[in-house]
Amino acid sequence: MSSIDDLLQNNSVNDVSTDDGKKSDTVLSVPVKKEEKEENNVEEKKEQKVEEKKDGLEGHFSSAEEKLDEKINIMKGKKHEDELKIKAQNIGLGHINLKGIPIPADVLTKIPFDFCKENSVICFYYVPHGKTRIAISENVIDLLPNIKSTLPEEFSKIEIEWFLTSKPSFEAGFKQYERIPKIKEPVRGVEINVEDFESMSNQVNSLQDIKEKIKGVSVTELVTLIVAAGIKTEASDIHIEAEVDGIKLRYRIDGVLHTAAVIDKDMWQQMISRIKLLAELKLNITSKPQDGRFSIFLTDDKLDVRLSTLPTAYGESVVMRLLRSKSIGLKFSDLGLTDKWMRMLTKQIKRPNGMIITTGPTGSGKTTTLYAVLNELNSSETKIITVEDPIEYELKGVNQSQVDAKRGYTFDKGLRSIVRQDPDIIMVGEMRDLETVDIALNAALTGHLVLSTLHTNDAAGAVPRFLAMGAKPYLLAPALNLVMAQRLIRKLCEKCKKPTELKPEIEEKVKQLVDNLPEEDKQKIDISQTQFYTSAGCSECNDLGYKGRIGIFEMFEMTPEIAQVILSNEVSEYKIRDIAKKDGMFAMVQDGIIKAAQGVTSIEEVFRMTE
Ligand SMILES: [Zn+2]
Numbered sequence: 261m262s263s264i265d266d267l268l269q270n271n272s273v274n275d276v277s278t279d280d281g282k283k284s285d286t287v288l289s290v291p292v293k294k295e296e297k298e299e300n301n302v303e304e305k306k307e308q309k310v311e312e313k314k315d316g317l318e319g320h321f322s323s324a325e326e327k328l329d330e331k332i333n334i335m336k337g338k339k340h341e342d343e344l345k346i347k348a349q350n351i352g353l354g355h356i357n358l359k360g361i362p363i364p365a366d367v368l369t370k371i372p373f374d375f376c377k378e379n380s381v382i383c384f385y386y387v388p389h390g391k392t393r394i395a396i397s398e399n400v401i402d403l404l405p406n407i408k409s410t411l412p413e414e415f416s417k418i419e420i421e422w423f424l425t426s427k428p429s430f431e432a433g434f435k436q437y438e439r440i441p442k443i444k445e446p447v448r449g450v451e452i453n454v455e456d457f458e459s460m461s462n463q464v465n466s467l468q469d470i471k472e473k474i475k476g477v478s479v480t481e482l483v484t485l486i487v488a489a490g491i492k493t494e495a496s497d498i499h500i501e502a503e504v505d506g507i508k509l510r511y512r513i514d515g516v517l518h519t520a521a522v523i524d525k526d527m528w529q530q531m532i533s534r535i536k537l538l539a540e541l542k543l544n545i546t547s548k549p550q551d552g553r554f555s556i557f558l559t560d561d562k563l564d565v566r567l568s569t570l571p572t573a574y575g576e577s578v579v580m581r582l583l584r585s586k587s588i589g590l591k592f593s594d595l596g597l598t599d600k601w602m603r604m605l606t607k608q609i610k611r612p613n614g615m616i617i618t619t620g621p622t623g624s625g626k627t628t629t630l631y632a633v634l635n636e637l638n639s640s641e642t643k644i645i646t647v648e649d650p651i652e653y654e655l656k657g658v659n660q661s662q663v664d665a666k667r668g669y670t671f672d673k674g675l676r677s678i679v680r681q682d683p684d685i686i687m688v689g690e691m692r693d694l695e696t697v698d699i700a701l702n703a704a705l706t707g708h709l710v711l712s713t714l715h716t717n718d719a720a721g722a723v724p725r726f727l728a729m730g731a732k733p734y735l736l737a738p739a740l741n742l743v744m745a746q747r748l749i750r751k752l753c754e755k756c757k758k759p760t761e762l763k764p765e766i767e768e769k770v771k772q773l774v775d776n777l778p779e780e781d782k783q784k785i786d787i788s789q790t791q792f793y794t795s796a797g798c799s800e801c802n803d804l805g806y807k808g809r810i811g812i813f814e815m816f817e818m819t820p821e822i823a824q825v826i827l828s829n830e831v832s833e834y835k836i837r838d839i840a841k842k843d844g845m846f847a848m849v850q851d852g853i854i855k856a857a858q859g860v861t862s863i864e865e866v867f868r869m870t871e
Contacts, residue, residue, distance in 0.1 A: 341426055344398060348424035356395050356423040358384060358433035365440045365681060371412065373437050379407045382425075382433040395423045397430035439677050452484055452538065452556050461488040466802045467511065470520045479530040482523070483538070487556070487565065489520070490582050493802055497582065500535075502528060502575035513802065514750045514809050515623060532569075532576055539567050547571050566650060583652055590653065592636045595629055596810035596860075598851060600781065600844070604815055605742070609633050612684075614741035615704040617691075619716040625748040625811050626713045627652055630687055633711060634658060637685055646687040647674030663689070672696045679703050688712040694730040701731060704739040718848070719745040719814050720837035723822075727831055737823040744815035747848055747869045749861050750806035756798035757805070759791050762863060770863060773853055778844045781854075790857045794864070810860060812851040812869070816840035 341357055348355035363384050370383040370392070380397035392415070396404060401424060411420075425433070460481070464470055470489045477485060486509065490498045495511040500523075507523040523531070536543050539552030549570050556563045564583040569576045597605060608616055616633070618626035631653055634644055638657050649663035649671070659681075661674055672695035675688055679699065691697050691712050704710040716725050722743045726736050762770060767787075774785050795805020816822070821839050825831055837845075852866030 337428070341429075344424055344426050347398075351401075351424070353396075354393070354421060354423040356384065356393075356425050356429070358382065358395060358425060358429045360432070363433060363436050368433075368436055369440060370414075375412065376434060376437065379403070379410070380430055381407055382430065384423075384433060391419045391421050393421050393423060395425040395430065395433065398424060398426055439680070452487065452554070454556065454558060456481070456484050457488055457556055458559065460485050461492055464489045464492050466799065467493055467518055467520045468803070470509070474521050474523060479527060479534055482527065483531060483534050487563075487580070487582075490580070491563065491584075494808075495582060498580040499577070500531075500580075501577040502572055504574055507531070513804065514806055515748055516750070516804075518802075518804070528575060532578065535567065535578055536569070539565075541569065546576055583650075590628070590632050590635055592632045595632055596855070597813060598854060601744075601813050601815055601851075604817060605633070605744070608742040608817065609637060609709070611709065611741060613704060613707050613709055615700065615710045615712065615739050616742045617712055617714055617722050617740070617744070619714045619719060619722050619743065619745045620747060621715065621717075623748070624746055625809070626746060627689065629744075629746060629811065630711045630713065631655065634685070634687060637709075642685060643681075643683045644685040644687070645678045645681055645683040646689070647671055647678060648687070648689040659683075672699060675699045675703070679708070683708060685709045685711070690714075691726075691729070697726065697729055697731050698735075701735040701739045704741075705735065710739075716745070718833075718837075719743045719816055719845070720833045720840060721745075723826060723836050724831050724833055727826075733826050733829065733831075737818070737826040740818050742815060742817050744813055745848060746811045746813045747852075748809040749812055749852055749855070749865050749869050751808045751810050751860055752793055752795055752862055752865075753798060753801035753805055753807040755800040756796040757793045757859070757862075758796050760794035760862075762792055766863060766867075769867075770853055773847075773850050777846050777850055778841075780844075781846060781850075785854065785857050787857075791859070792856055792863055793859050794862045806861075806865070810855065812848045812855060812866070814845055814848045814851065816843060816845045819843060 341355075345355040361384070363382070367383055367386045370386055371381060371394070376382055380400045382395045383392060384395055385393035396407065400407070404422065464473055464485065467489070470485070473485055474482065486498060486500070489495075490511060493511055493513055495513050496515075497512040499508075499510040499512070499517065501508045501510070502525075505522075506525050507528050508519060509521045509523055510517045510519050512518075533543055536550075536552075538554045540554070541550045541552045549568060551566070551568045553564060553566045555565070561584060565580050566583060567578055567580040569578050608614075618629050620626045627648075634646070634655055638644060638655065640657070643659075644655075644657075645659040645661070647661050647663060651660050651662050654660065661669070661678070663669060663671060663674060671688060671690065671692060675686070675696055676699055678686055679702075686700075686703055686708050688696060688700055688710065689712070691700065691714050700710050700712060714722050714725055716722050720743075722745075723736070723740075726740075727733065771787055774782060774787055777785075795801075797803040797805045801807045816836075816839075819839070822836060825835050825839065847870075849866060849870040852861065852870060853863070855861050856863045856866050
């Protein structure tokens, strides 16, 4: 389709005086391509059918009569447009018929969807230093002065030309919002007062403090306290669970759940109501799970809380996920990539096309890794679009869209519309179905760098998983550039970590894993000379002994040999792993041991996360 600019510049334009009395180019009728014309006729036919039903005349027309009626309807439509044109002239506006005119997404979204829906106005032409053109539907023309004064802020500084448009034309323009990836709407922070939050936050310094503080606070304060403590302890999730004899409050810190307190059951009804109000959930629904979210705007950060409720035998339980906008670990260099992996990943993300996959279970940090990659690639010359569920961090300059199954915006549909937006880089939150995989592989083969994640235990497992989902080997082999797997392991608290000796059987295991490293990596570790550390616990780390997490990785690049296996129809995880090992891959557990040898983590932690 040609762009609106082409249509406006190259097609028949008539002069109509506008607001300021000056003559200006105004579209009276824009010729559309043949197929679009036919489409329009089809639409008009449909409209006519509806009218027939209304009149109760359905079935009474012979086909010749129907044709005649069609013609009459088309003529009626034309006549109406002509009349509207004259009306527009009389009130000093332009006139436009938006049917069959594609409006670029970035122009359309100058006016947000909700504003368009509420006020029946559409932005259909926009250039940075020229006049902006906005169409207003005929049925709200009397409200024009009001609408003008409530337009989004950015319109206050630019010159606008107004165009009158018919109702069907407006509908045609309005429909175009459907194909735009839904960009997350800003959520306004309500209910939890910032001052209360920050004062509460100053009173809790550890999980131990919560137990003390909980006594004697009001329900409102209690909910604020619970969230503030989550931020203070750097928790990722807060679990509030109704149990037989109380409400258990637990925090997930660095991937591990810790019980902080048990709250009196009597408070629960009020607490859950307060929580539901915050997240705009329905108070009266208690037997079905609900999802919602709320935001808190802090002095120097914004906190989003996504929460879900679940009915259980003892009442509703709540899980809150804390999403910080100013997030740690989004820098490429903070991921914890050993030099070898850093070189490999850096090389692969600079390629203009192909697919990079990270694998691992939920909570293994794979999305964070992709965000770090996007941050690294983000520049004004690069167009990046994502479809995610959920958007975990907001990245400036990246078009992020949120899966919304209720509105039919799923991974595959989102991906389909993203590809039409001509991006350089696409991030798909997850590959869950063949449709998504197919579109992603095609995008990777047609000049896009595609980043995504898969749920498999290790890197080698990704290839058989793709094939099991139905991916075609002849698309997968040339599209796939790099597969990585990862886990997050907790870092020892720098304040209180202490040297330790490994038990003989553990030492033996560690030795074997080091012996199995590729020659070049083995040389860097001498087990007999290595001091390992363990956790002790201090006030700095909530007595947990660990603070913060870091990734351990394994990865392999596509080689002719791996491609050959994929095409052979005899793929197995073992085969892929064998070739990758031969090419220098070592396993996540070995990467973990390298980090333990550097004193970053403990051997127990490495085995806990990899066994
Ligand atoms: Zn400590």
